[in-house]
Amino acid sequence: MKEGIHPNYRDVCFVDLSNGFKFVTRSCANTKEMIDMEDGRKLPLFKLDTSSESHPFYTGTQKSVDSMGGRVEKFRNRFGRTTAK
Template identity: 80%
Template sequence: MKDGIHPNYRDVCFVDLSNGFKFVTRSCAPTKETIKLDDGREVPLFKLETTSESHPFYTGQQKSVDTLGGRVEKFRNKFARVGIKK
């Protein structure tokens, strides 16, 4: 393998800002901050807006989106008064 073309993978702590959930995995994500873990290690910190712990799809709190039929009905109701003149 060629030297210098592979990313620098290392342990990185990802933190969910919405609920404080933390997990450590190997990554090459760019970081500026570090965090000290419970086991005493100091690892780079990467802050996330949402993870599987807070995303509505994974937590089961997802709201149902209006189906295609509902959108068509809204369109028909909105433009029904315009209609085609005979």
Template identity: 75%
Template sequence: MKDGIHPNYRDVCFVDQSNGFKFITRSTVSSKETITLDDGREVPLVKLETTSESHPFYTGQQKSIDNLGGRVEKFRNKFAGFAKK
């Protein structure tokens, strides 16, 4: 590889702001904040609003629109009285 043309690919710590879940992976993302890990390494810190630990799709808390009634049925029920006039 040529020197000076590739982004800095290193370990980065991502933390979920909603529940404090942390995971470390390799990335080229830049960050001004750092965190010291349990093993003494200092790595860049990236704060996230949601991760797989807090997203409703992955936690099983997501509600499906199909289970709540279809959009067509909701429309028909809402405007059923207008057609009779």
């Protein structure tokens, strides 16, 4: 392989800032901070706003647009199909 043309591919610790969830994977992400892991390794640290542990889609707290209904659907549910006398 040629020297100097490949990115720095290494183990990186990703931390979810919303709940403190950590996971280690290989990445080329540029980092400026380091973290000491429980196993004694010192890894580059990449901070995330959300991960699969905190994102509403993956945690099951996301509301579906289909089940919420729109303005027309709300009107029909409220005033729909009254019987004529």
